[in-house]
Amino acid sequence: KAGVTQTPRYLIKTRGQQVTLSCSPISGHRSVSWYQQTPGQGLQFLFEYFSETQRNKGNFPGRFSGRQFSNSRSEMNVSTLELGDSALYLCASSRPSGGARYNEQFFGPGTRLTVL
Amino acid sequence: GNSVTQMEGPVTLSEEAFLTINCTYTATGYPSLFWYVQYPGEGLQLLLKATKADDKGSNKGFEATYRKETTSFHLEKGSVQVSDSAVYFCALSESTGNQFYFGTGTSLTVIP
Numbered sequence: 001k002a003g004v005t006q007t008p009r010y011l012i013k014t015r016g017q018q019v020t021l022s023c024s025p026i027s028g029h030r031s032v033s034w035y036q037q038t039p040g041q042g043l044q045f046l047f048e049y050f051s052e053t054q055r056n057k058g059n060f061p062g063r064f065s066g067r068q069f070s071n072s073r074s075e076m077n078v079s080t081l082e083l084g085d086s087a088l089y090l091c092a093s094s095r096p097s098g099g100a101r102y103n104e105q106f107f108g109p110g111t112r113l114t115v116l
Numbered sequence: 117g118n119s120v121t122q123m124e125g126p127v128t129l130s131e132e133a134f135l136t137i138n139c140t141y142t143a144t145g146y147p148s149l150f151w152y153v154q155y156p157g158e159g160l161q162l163l164l165k166a167t168k169a170d171d172k173g174s175n176k177g178f179e180a181t182y183r184k185e186t187t188s189f190h191l192e193k194g195s196v197q198v199s200d201s202a203v204y205f206c207a208l209s210e211s212t213g214n215q216f217y218f219g220t221g222t223s224l225t226v227i228p
Contacts, residue, residue, distance in 0.1 A: 004159070033216070042220035043160075043205065056215045090159055092216075103209075105216060107152075107159030 002026065004093050004108035012114045018079040021111045025072050025093030031055075032074040033105060034066060037088040046089075049074055078113075086115045118143050122206045122219035129196055129226050137191040137222045139180075139206035147208040149173075149182050149189040154203045154221070163191075163204070196226045 005024045013019050025032050034046040045058040049068035066076040092105035123138040148167040152160040164173030169184035180191045206219040
Protein backbone atom coordinates (compact mmCIF):
# COMPACT_ATOMS: atom_id res chain seq x y z
CA LYS A 1 0.00 0.00 0.00
CA ALA A 2 1.52 3.32 -1.04
CA GLY A 3 2.19 5.84 1.70
CA VAL A 4 1.40 9.52 1.82
CA THR A 5 3.09 11.35 -1.02
CA GLN A 6 3.89 15.03 -1.18
CA THR A 7 5.02 17.09 -4.15
CA PRO A 8 7.27 18.80 -4.73
CA ARG A 9 9.85 17.68 -2.17
CA TYR A 10 11.83 20.91 -2.39
CA LEU A 11 10.82 24.40 -3.41
CA ILE A 12 12.59 27.75 -3.52
CA LYS A 13 10.54 30.93 -3.81
CA THR A 14 11.09 34.63 -3.24
CA ARG A 15 9.22 36.95 -0.93
CA GLY A 16 5.84 38.03 -2.22
CA GLN A 17 5.31 35.00 -4.42
CA GLN A 18 2.72 32.35 -3.79
CA VAL A 19 3.13 28.60 -3.63
CA THR A 20 0.94 25.51 -3.86
CA LEU A 21 1.87 22.22 -2.23
CA SER A 22 0.20 18.92 -2.95
CA CYS A 23 -0.55 15.88 -0.81
CA SER A 24 -1.92 12.49 -1.86
CA PRO A 25 -3.19 10.50 1.13
CA ILE A 26 -3.09 6.77 1.58
CA SER A 27 -5.81 5.09 -0.44
CA GLY A 28 -9.01 4.98 1.60
CA HIS A 29 -7.99 7.78 3.94
CA ARG A 30 -10.41 10.69 3.88
CA SER A 31 -8.83 13.03 6.41
CA VAL A 32 -5.80 15.12 5.54
CA SER A 33 -3.99 17.40 7.98
CA TRP A 34 -1.23 19.88 7.29
CA TYR A 35 1.57 20.93 9.65
CA GLN A 36 4.37 23.46 9.51
CA GLN A 37 7.66 22.32 11.03
CA THR A 38 10.37 24.83 11.92
CA PRO A 39 13.39 24.53 14.25
CA GLY A 40 12.08 27.25 16.54
CA GLN A 41 8.38 26.43 16.70
CA GLY A 42 8.37 22.69 16.16
CA LEU A 43 5.30 21.18 14.54
CA GLN A 44 2.34 23.49 14.30
CA PHE A 45 -1.07 22.44 13.06
CA LEU A 46 -2.33 24.35 10.03
CA PHE A 47 -5.66 22.74 9.14
CA GLU A 48 -7.49 19.48 8.60
CA TYR A 49 -9.78 18.52 5.75
CA PHE A 50 -12.32 15.76 5.70
CA SER A 51 -14.65 15.01 2.80
CA GLU A 52 -13.65 18.23 1.05
CA THR A 53 -14.51 20.38 4.08
CA GLN A 54 -12.15 22.13 6.44
CA ARG A 55 -12.90 20.62 9.83
CA ASN A 56 -10.20 22.14 12.04
CA LYS A 57 -7.95 25.14 11.69
CA GLY A 58 -4.82 26.21 13.53
CA ASN A 59 -3.70 29.69 14.38
CA PHE A 60 -2.21 30.82 11.08
CA PRO A 61 -2.95 33.95 9.04
CA GLY A 62 -5.33 33.89 6.12
CA ARG A 63 -2.39 33.73 3.69
CA PHE A 64 -2.41 30.01 4.43
CA SER A 65 -5.28 28.17 2.81
CA GLY A 66 -6.09 24.72 1.63
CA ARG A 67 -8.59 22.55 -0.11
CA GLN A 68 -9.43 18.93 -0.60
CA PHE A 69 -10.69 17.25 -3.72
CA SER A 70 -13.26 14.50 -4.13
CA ASN A 71 -10.47 11.89 -4.37
CA SER A 72 -9.17 13.11 -0.96
CA ARG A 73 -6.04 14.66 -2.43
CA SER A 74 -5.29 17.97 -0.81
CA GLU A 75 -3.45 21.15 -1.66
CA MET A 76 -2.29 23.97 0.52
CA ASN A 77 -1.52 27.43 -0.74
CA VAL A 78 0.54 30.19 0.79
CA SER A 79 0.17 33.63 -0.73
CA THR A 80 2.47 36.63 -0.37
CA LEU A 81 5.33 34.55 0.97
CA GLU A 82 7.43 35.87 3.85
CA LEU A 83 10.91 34.82 4.93
CA GLY A 84 9.38 33.27 8.05
CA ASP A 85 7.36 30.86 5.93
CA SER A 86 10.51 28.86 5.23
CA ALA A 87 9.78 25.49 6.76
CA LEU A 88 9.10 21.83 6.22
CA TYR A 89 5.42 21.37 5.44
CA LEU A 90 4.10 17.98 6.44
CA CYS A 91 0.90 16.33 5.37
CA ALA A 92 -0.72 13.52 7.31
CA SER A 93 -3.65 11.33 6.40
CA SER A 94 -5.93 9.21 8.52
CA ARG A 95 -9.02 7.10 8.11
CA PRO A 96 -11.54 8.19 10.70
CA SER A 97 -13.32 5.23 12.23
CA GLY A 98 -16.66 5.64 13.90
CA GLY A 99 -16.30 5.35 17.65
CA ALA A 100 -12.49 5.37 17.66
CA ARG A 101 -10.97 7.63 20.32
CA TYR A 102 -8.21 8.66 18.00
CA ASN A 103 -7.23 8.26 14.40
CA GLU A 104 -3.60 7.40 13.74
CA GLN A 105 -2.01 9.88 11.41
CA PHE A 106 0.38 8.72 8.70
CA PHE A 107 2.86 11.36 7.60
CA GLY A 108 4.38 12.11 4.24
CA PRO A 109 8.06 13.04 3.83
CA GLY A 110 7.23 16.74 3.62
CA THR A 111 7.92 19.62 1.25
CA ARG A 112 10.91 21.77 2.15
CA LEU A 113 10.03 25.38 1.28
CA THR A 114 12.75 28.00 1.25
CA VAL A 115 11.77 31.66 0.87
CA LEU A 116 14.54 34.01 -0.23
CA GLY B 117 -6.12 24.76 25.91
CA ASN B 118 -4.07 21.78 24.81
CA SER B 119 -0.28 21.75 24.72
CA VAL B 120 2.70 19.44 25.01
CA THR B 121 6.04 20.21 26.60
CA GLN B 122 9.01 17.95 26.13
CA MET B 123 12.58 18.16 27.26
CA GLU B 124 14.90 20.12 25.07
CA GLY B 125 17.74 18.49 23.29
CA PRO B 126 19.93 17.62 21.79
CA VAL B 127 20.58 14.46 23.73
CA THR B 128 23.77 12.48 23.09
CA LEU B 129 24.16 8.99 24.53
CA SER B 130 26.57 6.14 24.17
CA GLU B 131 25.29 2.88 22.73
CA GLU B 132 23.52 0.69 25.32
CA ALA B 133 22.84 3.66 27.61
CA PHE B 134 19.43 4.23 29.23
CA LEU B 135 17.19 6.80 27.60
CA THR B 136 14.53 9.01 29.13
CA ILE B 137 12.83 11.84 27.26
CA ASN B 138 10.40 13.75 29.43
CA CYS B 139 6.99 14.83 28.17
CA THR B 140 4.21 16.61 30.02
CA TYR B 141 0.90 17.77 28.67
CA THR B 142 -2.00 20.11 29.30
CA ALA B 143 -5.40 19.08 28.05
CA THR B 144 -8.98 20.12 28.57
CA GLY B 145 -10.41 16.63 28.22
CA TYR B 146 -9.12 13.08 28.16
CA PRO B 147 -6.57 12.94 25.38
CA SER B 148 -4.76 10.09 23.73
CA LEU B 149 -0.98 10.36 23.89
CA PHE B 150 1.65 9.45 21.32
CA TRP B 151 5.34 9.33 20.60
CA TYR B 152 6.39 9.85 17.00
CA VAL B 153 9.90 9.46 15.59
CA GLN B 154 11.40 11.31 12.65
CA TYR B 155 14.49 9.92 10.94
CA PRO B 156 16.60 12.26 8.80
CA GLY B 157 14.89 13.21 5.57
CA GLU B 158 11.69 11.40 6.42
CA GLY B 159 8.24 12.18 7.75
CA LEU B 160 7.04 11.25 11.22
CA GLN B 161 6.30 7.65 12.14
CA LEU B 162 4.17 6.53 15.03
CA LEU B 163 6.37 4.88 17.66
CA LEU B 164 3.84 4.10 20.37
CA LYS B 165 0.55 5.28 21.84
CA ALA B 166 -1.66 5.17 24.92
CA THR B 167 -5.32 6.04 24.92
CA LYS B 168 -6.22 6.15 28.62
CA ALA B 169 -4.68 6.67 32.03
CA ASP B 170 -2.22 3.99 33.21
CA ASP B 171 -1.94 2.51 29.71
CA LYS B 172 1.59 1.60 28.71
CA GLY B 173 2.56 1.94 25.07
CA SER B 174 5.54 -0.04 23.83
CA ASN B 175 7.34 -0.70 20.57
CA LYS B 176 10.91 -1.58 19.49
CA GLY B 177 12.10 -1.55 23.11
CA PHE B 178 10.64 1.90 23.80
CA GLU B 179 8.00 2.35 26.50
CA ALA B 180 5.86 5.17 27.84
CA THR B 181 3.14 5.15 30.51
CA TYR B 182 0.16 7.52 30.51
CA ARG B 183 0.25 9.18 33.95
CA LYS B 184 -2.85 11.27 34.50
CA GLU B 185 -1.87 12.34 38.02
CA THR B 186 1.36 13.92 36.79
CA THR B 187 0.09 14.67 33.25
CA SER B 188 3.15 12.97 31.86
CA PHE B 189 4.10 10.48 29.15
CA HIS B 190 7.86 10.02 29.43
CA LEU B 191 9.63 7.93 26.80
CA GLU B 192 12.15 5.32 27.99
CA LYS B 193 14.42 2.70 26.50
CA GLY B 194 16.73 0.50 28.45
CA SER B 195 19.53 0.18 25.91
CA VAL B 196 19.75 2.53 22.93
CA GLN B 197 21.35 1.68 19.62
CA VAL B 198 22.98 3.86 16.98
CA SER B 199 19.94 3.24 14.77
CA ASP B 200 17.75 5.02 17.37
CA SER B 201 19.33 8.35 16.42
CA ALA B 202 16.40 10.51 15.35
CA VAL B 203 14.09 13.28 16.53
CA TYR B 204 11.34 12.21 18.93
CA PHE B 205 8.03 14.03 19.26
CA CYS B 206 5.48 13.72 22.00
CA ALA B 207 1.90 14.46 20.93
CA LEU B 208 -1.66 14.43 22.13
CA SER B 209 -4.97 14.12 20.38
CA GLU B 210 -8.19 15.38 21.86
CA SER B 211 -10.88 12.90 22.73
CA THR B 212 -12.96 14.38 19.95
CA GLY B 213 -11.84 15.58 16.58
CA ASN B 214 -8.68 14.78 14.71
CA GLN B 215 -6.33 17.58 15.77
CA PHE B 216 -2.92 16.66 17.10
CA TYR B 217 -0.72 18.82 19.31
CA PHE B 218 3.01 18.18 19.15
CA GLY B 219 5.93 19.01 21.39
CA THR B 220 8.95 20.73 19.90
CA GLY B 221 10.87 17.51 19.44
CA THR B 222 14.00 16.09 21.07
CA SER B 223 16.97 15.21 18.93
CA LEU B 224 18.76 12.04 20.02
CA THR B 225 22.21 11.02 18.82
CA VAL B 226 23.61 7.66 19.86
CA ILE B 227 27.35 7.22 19.45
CA PRO B 228 29.07 3.83 19.18
